[in-house]
Amino acid sequence: MDKTELPTNVGEDSISEETKTLIFSLPSYKDSIGKLYNYQGCWYYPNTLEGVLNFQRGFKPQGTDIILASFPKSGTTWLKALTVALLERSKNRPSDDPHPLKTDNPHGLVPFLEIMLYSKSSTPDLTRFSSPRMFSTHMPFHTLQAPFKEDTPCKIVYVCRDVKDVLVSHWYFKCIYLNKEIDKSVLEPMFESLCREVGYFGPIWEHVLSYWRGSLEDPKHVLFLRYEELKAEPVVQVKRLAEFLGCPFTEEEEVSGSVDKILELCSLRNLSGLEVNKTGKTSNNLQHHSFFRKGEVGDSKNHLTAEMENKIDMITEEKFKGTGLKF
Template identity: 25%
Template sequence: MSYKDFEVYNLNDGGGGILHNQMLVDGMRIPTFRKPPEETAAILRNIKHLKIRDDDIMLCTPVKSGTHWCFEILTMLLNGATERSDLQKIFLMLINVPEEELDLMKSPRILNTHFPFRMLPSQTKKKHTKIVLVLRNPKDLVVSLYYHHTGMTNYFYNGTFSDHLKLFMEGKLMYNSWFDYVLEFEKALDDEPDRIHLTFYEDLKENGVEEIKKIADFLEVPAASDPELIAAINDQCQFDTMKKEKQYGPELAKKIFIDPSKFNMYRKGEIGDWKNHFTVAENERFDQLFEEKMKTSKLRFRFEPSIK
């Protein structure tokens, strides 16, 4: 079904599974978020024109790369305290919130998005906005995304992991190609290294204190000179703790189409869980695609835990 110059559709995975409530707007694949499609398209198209404040922080991640987790870390760093905030990252997610609601949020705001660098608000460059970029190895990412699609009732997806993996490798899932996203941000990192800080999900999980200190230094917050606070933030933001304490409440869960008895935004968070899902043949095909797509990249992704 078409609505003017964008499309709302259900995505067939080729094996009998259907991913519902998808949109194609100006070449970008996104979920509808179960809003009227005109509203979602309007929010997307307004992102480039958003008013950015001098103290805004931009949290940029491919989908399922630890956005909720890093949002909590950034919140504690900016607040200089480990008290758990009631604020969820979804209230500052650029594609999900109209500008008039963003304008009501208190500073400093942690604006977050899964969109590529070229789609960030134009004022982020004029104001030299600090960007925290978090990247996760794509094998674990696609596993997490599969459970996201099967667990959230918004998508009604019941396809197999193998068919879902094919869609990911073809760049047909939400926010388009992971490879294009990473390569575009890598160029931005080379061009503007002083305003973009890269954190790898795997490093943050295994060396939390060290990585959080690097983020604090980049943000130039008082917490950077407080090792006890950095350690406390790391403790408070351990995956299992977040899973227990940052679960969506019943009202918000219903609003964003989550059944808390069946789905949690924090599933496993493990490094190397992809080995429980990829067949040998799938892994070989993925490695071949990764090598082809990332041949010009200097970034190094880890697909397994560090040996200790």
Template identity: 40%
Template sequence: MVMATSNEPDAVGPVPFKDIAGAVPLTTVSGYPSDPKLWQSFTPRRGDVVLASPPKCGTTWLKALAFATMARGVYPPVDAEPHPLVRLNPHDCVPFMEMLFAAGQGRSKMDALPSPRLMATHMHHSILPASIKDNADCKIIYICREPKDMVVSLWHFARRTQPDLLFSDTGPIWDHVLGYWNASKASPETVLFLRYDEMLRDPVGNVKKAARFVGQPFSPAEEEAGVVMDVVRLCSFETLRNLEINRAGEVGDWASYMTPDMARRLDAVVDEKLRGSGLSFA
């Protein structure tokens, strides 16, 4: 087990990445980086949290919810002053690590952030550096969607760099999902597996679950004062209506792109790939 070593001061983070690092990371990454050597110099600190997801599968919303939850002591979700999530895109607050490391800025930019740091990645669990995935002091929160919606989202994402990509050529998603699912079963104290569809049905319950998981549970006084609902409202689709969060497709949007036969075939493939894992989207 890799352990983080850090003499960081008392927690003052997370803070918006843009405010500290003076640079805005791209809001998306064009694929999964294949060279984990870029990450060898990265050493997580105690309390670091990594948000993981396939592209366009609730990433923006999870970034907003996690930031609002973890930073609520410094940035109350109903503060009279403009909250960072009101003036900034969630991607400005929570950087994609692979973008920084690919640009040769990973260590310098990440070191500038106070603890606890909140970061994001689209990388497969299998190629995360051991300093993250085998570290009891570094938490991972993963979010995914119903597989058919996930494939549609991945197709939209891939067409940004491959505009002529056929829907039928969209890559598989089950390896990405299974990697984090199996990690969450093996180490539930360090990997939390969330479903976008379930979060839509119960955002309050899932925000509270995530807060407990990162070691920042809402106190009874906070719950009585409605702070959890304040976080959910701040990060609602209505509040973030101008961001990409509302352009990722709705639950069940796959029906606009797949024939019933395509859907049945994909369901059968997914069922076969997930068989025996304990994971189901039924």
């Protein structure tokens, strides 16, 4: 992939004069892709920052909205697929009408607020979204909350994942869209940036904690999921997600195997084998197949050195001390 094909959320090609003025006053950091700027404690590339600002200015939440949040490479695609599948159950779809997950990628069905919808305008056309509207975000909780009023709360689902596995997944993903070999020359600077707490949508620890605290303060509107628990007890966690979304499984559904059918539909094996995910692209130039790799828990041990693992674990332990959050 050459530079002109990079995801549109990276560069400075379409940011407003207002954003250009703002970034001059912000802390900055240059990585292998471009310059990142720190806004409200989080690092963004310029076009993503434009999307964040447009979102905060223009988003009008509805009480029935569902927002799926995550740090990048933490199980976002799986969470989107599961949520779509859960909500589709209530629709009387004709037998010849294919399931949305068979005709579009989860990221097309649940677009990112700051990366796709608000990247060009603070007033995008959202009329194509029927209620309940489903959106996604990588913004931290306090940034996401900016347009919300107390009388219009929506439901927010956050999925987190072990930091070491996030790093390895992000490394593979970055190499794919930069058309680079999977080698340590890309991983090592990513590891250093992670530990220095500079990187796209980072720092990861503060990101996770923002939603953890939000879930403790308002559990009716913020659900906190762990990727590892979704993998270890998928039936329990999917039923928990359905309950939170207001579409719990009926006894009849459970007896008929509806939970297992959804898990099979949304499995990595099934989704990655669909034609739409083998050949399609997102609206910001990312190949659909790049969102599907292994999805394994603990795969980081096959790629990180013991020193890398220990350093990340030490930082994680220190950051989460006293919060009640553990992996």
